[in-house]
Amino acid sequence: MxxxxxxxxxxxxxxxxxGAFYLLAExxxxxRVxxxxxxxxxxxxxxxxxxxGQAAFAFSREALAEARKVVWPTRKETIQTTAAVFALVVVMGIFLWIVDAALLWGVQFLMGRS
Structure with a gap:
C-alpha cells in the first residue's frame, strides 16, 4: 500500500x-524549467x-553496461552502408515507377483510351 x-x-x-511551468508563464x-x-x-x-523504482534504476544501469559492450561501426562502414541503402532506394524507386507506368498503360488500354 x-x-x-x-x-x-x-x-x-x-x-x-x-503545472508550475505554466503558472509561471510571465x-x-x-x-519555469x-x-x-x-x-x-x-x-x-x-x-x-x-x-x-529500484528495479527500474537497476535495469537502466544494466542497459548502460550492455550499450558499452556494443561494437559501433566505423565511419567507413557507416558510409558504405548508407550508400548501399541509398542505391537500393533509387533502384526500387525506378522499378516501382516502371511498374506503375506499365499498369497505367494497361488500364488505359483495357478502357480503350490508348
Missing part, C-alpha cells in the same frame, strides 16, 4: 512541476525508495 502511495506522490510531483524561462526539473527530481527521489 505504501508503494502505491509513493508512486502516486511521485506522479503528483511531476504534475506539480508541469517569469523567466530558467525559473527549474520548477519542472525540481518536480521531476523529487519524483525520482521518491521513486527510488520503492521496489519498482
Amino acid at each position: 505504501t508503494e502505491k502511495i509513493k508512486l502516486a506522490l511521485a506522479l503528483l510531483l511531476v504534475a506539480a512541476g508541469l 517569469h523567466a524561462m530558467v525559473l 527549474l520548477a519542472v526539473l525540481v518536480g521531476i527530481g523529487a519524483a525520482v527521489a521518491i521513486m527510488l525508495t520503492t521496489s519498482m
Whole structure:
C-alpha cells in the first residue's frame, strides 16, 4: 500500500512541476524549467525508495553496461552502408515507377483510351 502511495506522490510531483511551468508563464524561462526539473527530481527521489523504482534504476544501469559492450561501426562502414541503402532506394524507386507506368498503360488500354 505504501508503494502505491509513493508512486502516486511521485506522479503528483511531476504534475506539480508541469503545472508550475505554466503558472509561471510571465517569469523567466530558467525559473519555469527549474520548477519542472525540481518536480521531476523529487519524483525520482521518491521513486527510488520503492521496489519498482529500484528495479527500474537497476535495469537502466544494466542497459548502460550492455550499450558499452556494443561494437559501433566505423565511419567507413557507416558510409558504405548508407550508400548501399541509398542505391537500393533509387533502384526500387525506378522499378516501382516502371511498374506503375506499365499498369497505367494497361488500364488505359483495357478502357480503350490508348
